[in-house]
Amino acid sequence: MLNKKEQRLRRARQTRVRIALQVKARLTVFRSNLHIYANLISEDGSKVLASASTAEKGLRTELKGNGGNVAAAQMVGKMIAEKAKAAGVESVAFDRAGYAYHGRIKALADAAREAGLKF
Template structure:
């Protein structure tokens, strides 16, 4: 049975999310496309988005002046999501990489969020 890359990624994401749900932790989830990267902080029960940041936001696009699909953009989003999460009263999160490899843009976002004060 041939499965697509997307199906494989979603299967990996499901496994991670099941583990995080058992812990009942607030999660920092990442989604990336060829043009943008998105990060959201989602409540422990999975019902509420507490904070979000992406390269598609107008003020971020003005800061970047180029594409949102590079490590510099991911680093900026990591800092923004950490600031927004702290403003929402969240200090500790579980990192949900959504089946993506911990490499490149996903890694840059995670490290920037850690440096800005989020714990995971």
């Protein structure tokens, strides 16, 4: 029987196979209890083009409390979209890493869309 983390990683593998077929940059998300992280990975998966997280010093000063809430996820989504545009990426495939599209994951995705990232 699989534990919770193994189940999430199994779901993530399935979506990553479909994302690889799209040949787009991949916006991947990781969440912990205290922080949320977003990475923009190149089409071939060889390098990280941009990253943003609530653990970054600039963002930590703006946050009230910890980075494990919806408001913090929205800030990370906006920041990753700005960094993606600076890197010349307009359209991405959203990799939610097996997490449910709900709460912090949804807030990050919606904020990135509002900031002009297409997925």
